[in-house]
Amino acid sequence: MIKTVDLKKIFTGRGTEVRAVDGVTTHIKSGEVVVVIGPSGSGKSTYLRCLNGLETLTDGHIMIDGIDLADKKTDLNKVRREVGMVFQQFNLFPHKTVLDNIILAQQVVRKRNRKEAEDKARQLLKKVGIADKESVYPGHLSGGQQQRVAIARALAMDPKIMLFDEPTSALDPEMVGEVLDVMKQLAREGMTMVVVTHEMGFAREVADRVIFMDHGKLVEEGTPEHFFTEPREERAKDFLRQVL
């Protein structure tokens, strides 16, 4: 489903060079839930943002369903509608109601009619458990509710892959659970997911595979049992000692 080959993203500015993602090669299979963890600044968010073209690659290849994002002829907008993304800061559209947030891209990008888009939106709102908030503006919702709307908005495009960029990091602790529950349900339904998170519990419980990144490099990957109980790499052990 997603293949990254020697992926590099280098930021340059003011004479310094930051190798945010430095030669990551991995293969994410259809239906797999991959959790990317690592210390802050390790390049995991940048890696995720590369997967739907929000960051342009410096070098390497990303193949999504056989389409190479590094190829200049690739229509990124076409790829993006197959790849949903959920952000740390939700990024809901504040000038639109919850329902309109979910409808807009369906109409503009997928060219669905209003009725069809509304039905889809209501069905998804029900799924994430906030069917009663459809006519509310995002500013009036709690963080957890906003993030669930954001998930519904991404799902409305019928993506083949969902990317989550620290979806619970900006939430009050008591709201983390409701968002993770929605994500767990998605995983059970067989959605291909790449999740950057600090929720070790979620990684252990839901992930098929854990990827540990540090300084832009993929340091270690494996099943959660393997990673959380007997990591090979010293840096992974250090990290786990800090967070567990």
Added chain:
Amino acid sequence: MNKNVTSWSWSLLTLLILFALGTGLWIATKKIDYTWRWNRVPQYFVYLNEDAIVVPADARVEKVDVVGESANVTVLTEYDETLTYKVDADNVSVYQDETLFEGDTIGYIAEWRAGPLLVGLWTTLWLSAAASVFGLIIGLVTGLCRVSSNTTLRQLSVIYVELIRGTPLLVQIFIFYFFLGTVLDISRIVAGISALAIFAGAYVAEIIRAGIQSIPKGQMEAARSLGMNVPQAMIHIILPQAFKRTLPPLAGQFISLIKDSSLVSVIAITDLTKSGREVITSTFATFEIWFIVALLYLLLTLSLSQVIAWVERRLAVSD
């Protein structure tokens, strides 16, 4: 309760100061022996115009037929033509069988006409409205060019904005009228509106640019991640939010535009200011007319801020 009382007493002080200023001005004008003639002003807003109806040739009045408020006067000319004229019933100057000579008045038609001040106000209003609309369009396009990734578009928009903001509007109006007006053969009205629109456009562009840049990056990213292209994201996500944020400074800009439109009077467009000057030449009521002109401008700008405030309230529902 206590706070209410103090607030009232401060308001009273405000009134007192305004009253004192007014009295001072009044005493000052007394000293220079100026005769206020406010009664001359209303006729320059609206006046009753009496149109005289005259016979084209020697004739005899056949019939005067009064129908309601008007009268039909039928005359038989020396060439045996029967002509009927309609005049106001209470302004008929002829009677049955009267002999008329060529050019004699049959009667009058009186009707209310807009005076120069009202006509000038209207000119200022539509001139500013047209310049605002074009200014907004120019500003929007320039603002978008300013944040574009294309270097040429960016540079062109910067040059335009700096050129316009760095030169006086009065000079721009002269250049538009005397240079472009001659070269491109455009009328003074078109030259005036263009100068105002292009002037306002430069400021609007900067306001729009600031508005776009004030929208968090995540909004564009969220839109793009849903598969929208840049124009779609701009139209549906960025611009509506930017517009809401830039409404107060945009309002200020358009209020400025209404006031700046007074400068087009230098290229002989009969706007409110020029009408005012024309009225003064025939009345010598200099003080009164300038006060009235100022008041009319104030009326326009205050109405505009009311409208904008209403739009702002409408847009605030999502806050």
